[in-house]
Amino acid sequence: MISTGVHYRRACALAAAILFAIAQDAAADGLLAGEWHTVQTPEINGVIGPPQKGTRCLTPEAVADLDTTFSPVSRTTNSSCERVDG
Numbered sequence: 155m156i157s158t159g160v161h162y163r164r165a166c167a168l169a170a171a172i173l174f175a176i177a178q179d180a181a182a183d184g185l186l187a188g189e190w191h192t193v194q195t196p197e198i199n200g201v202i203g204p205p206q207k208g209t210r211c212l213t214p215e216a217v218a219d220l221d222t223t224f225s226p227v228s229r230t231t232n233s234s235c236e237r238v239d240g
Contacts, residue, residue, distance in 0.1 A: 187214045 190210050196203040216223040 185212060185217050185220065187212050187217050 188211070190212060192208050192210055194206045194208070196206070212223070
């Protein structure tokens with residue numbers, strides 16, 4: 155009967171490890187609020203321009219609504235930008 159207790163503890167430890175790994179993986183998806191450093195490389199008529207570096211502060215509200223935050227309507231005119239899930 156002692157081995158049953160050992161198996162139970164191992165099963166509990168394994169379950170806890172799996173839940174921890176899943177939680178870490180879920181936290182890795184998406185953006186976190188805070189200051190982000192960006193690099194944009196424009197391409198106009200096939201000619202690649204110099205990289206443009208900048209920073210952007212994302213609030214928790216902005217991170218919660220990425221479609222609005224990165225909407226081409228609010229930043230550019232006549233843009234064909236689309237959000238692509240990678």
